[in-house]
Amino acid sequence: MIERILGEIHANSSFLVTTHENPDGDAVGSSLALAGYLKALGKDVTIHFCDAVPDLYTFLPLASEVVQQLPERDYDVCFVLDVGEFRRAGAQINQCRRVGKFINIDHHLTIDNFGSINYIDPAAAASGVLVYRIIKASDWPIDLPIALSIYTAIITDTGSFRYSNANPEAFAIAGEMIEVGVNAWDISEKLYESQPQERLMLLALALSTLTTSSCGKFASLAVTLEMYARTGATAELTDGFVNYPRSISGVEVAVFFREISAGFFKVGFRSKGKVDVSSIAAAFGGGGHHNAAGCNLKGSLDDVKTQIFSHLEKAI
Incomplete structure (x- = not known):
C-alpha cells in the first residue's frame, strides 16, 4: 500500500491535503507533516481544512498556509487524512470534482473506503504514524519541521502516551523525532501550559453538568451554546473535557x-x-475507535442524553 502511495506521489505534481472538520492534533499534525514532505519533493501543494487550524496548533510549521476556501483549480491527487467518514472532510471536498483521485489515510476502526487507495491501519497510534511510515519508506530524511508535526500528532492522539494506543511504535517514533531536534518540553508547554482563561471559565460551567449513572459505569459532561456566549470561549477549547468524567x-x-x-x-x-x-457510536450513525468514538444527534440536551444513556445502560 505504501509503495502504491509513493508511486502516486512520484507520478503526479499537484496535491491537495485535507482532514476532518474541527481538526485535532493528529489531524493537523499528520496533514502538515505530509504537506511538508510533498513540498520538500518540489510538489505543488494546497492544504485545505474546512475549519481553521485551532490556535493551539498554530505554532506548527505550515499552519499559516492552511486555507478554508478551496481554490478553483484541478489537482492530480487529494490526500484525505484521519477523517473516519468522508463527509467529515467538509462540503467543499465532498462535492469537489477537480481531483483526479483520492488517497485515504486513516487509523480509525470504522472508516469509509472512499479512496482510490485506502491506507488504513487501526493498530497505528495516530494518522501521523502512517505519514511517518510513508516518508521513511521513501528514504527521505525527516527534518525538524516535519518532526514537529509528527510528534504533535502522536502526543495528542495518545493523550501524552497515557492511552492504550500508546504502543511501542508510537514511543519509538516519538523518540526518533526528539533525536531529530524536537524539544519535548517546548511542545508540552505549547499544548498544555498555555491555555486561555476562557477555557477554564468554560470548563467550570461544563463541570457543573457532571452526571454519573446509577451503576457508576458511565458519566458525562455537556457544553451548550449558551455557555460559549457566557464565557466567550469557542468549541476548540473543549478539547480534553471528556477526560474529566472518564477520570x-x-x-x-x-x-x-x-x-x-x-x-x-x-x-x-x-x-x-x-x-x-x-459500536455504541455506530448505533447512532457514528463511528471511531474502540476507546474513542462519536456521533451527531438532533434534539434537546435532555432528549439526547436520554437516548444515549438508555443505550449505554443496555450496553454496559
Whole structure:
C-alpha cells in the first residue's frame, strides 16, 4: 500500500491535503507533516481544512498556509487524512470534482473506503504514524519541521502516551523525532501550559453538568451554546473535557455532549478499555475507535442524553 502511495506521489505534481472538520492534533499534525514532505519533493501543494487550524496548533510549521476556501483549480491527487467518514472532510471536498483521485489515510476502526487507495491501519497510534511510515519508506530524511508535526500528532492522539494506543511504535517514533531536534518540553508547554482563561471559565460551567449513572459505569459532561456566549470561549477549547468524567473511579465510559448548533449535538465517547465505544457510536450513525468514538444527534440536551444513556445502560 505504501509503495502504491509513493508511486502516486512520484507520478503526479499537484496535491491537495485535507482532514476532518474541527481538526485535532493528529489531524493537523499528520496533514502538515505530509504537506511538508510533498513540498520538500518540489510538489505543488494546497492544504485545505474546512475549519481553521485551532490556535493551539498554530505554532506548527505550515499552519499559516492552511486555507478554508478551496481554490478553483484541478489537482492530480487529494490526500484525505484521519477523517473516519468522508463527509467529515467538509462540503467543499465532498462535492469537489477537480481531483483526479483520492488517497485515504486513516487509523480509525470504522472508516469509509472512499479512496482510490485506502491506507488504513487501526493498530497505528495516530494518522501521523502512517505519514511517518510513508516518508521513511521513501528514504527521505525527516527534518525538524516535519518532526514537529509528527510528534504533535502522536502526543495528542495518545493523550501524552497515557492511552492504550500508546504502543511501542508510537514511543519509538516519538523518540526518533526528539533525536531529530524536537524539544519535548517546548511542545508540552505549547499544548498544555498555555491555555486561555476562557477555557477554564468554560470548563467550570461544563463541570457543573457532571452526571454519573446509577451503576457508576458511565458519566458525562455537556457544553451548550449558551455557555460559549457566557464565557466567550469557542468549541476548540473543549478539547480534553471528556477526560474529566472518564477520570472518575469506576467509570468505564465517558460521554461529552457538545452543542454545535441549536438543537444539534456532537456526542463524544471515551472508554477505559473494557467497552468498545465505536459500536455504541455506530448505533447512532457514528463511528471511531474502540476507546474513542462519536456521533451527531438532533434534539434537546435532555432528549439526547436520554437516548444515549438508555443505550449505554443496555450496553454496559
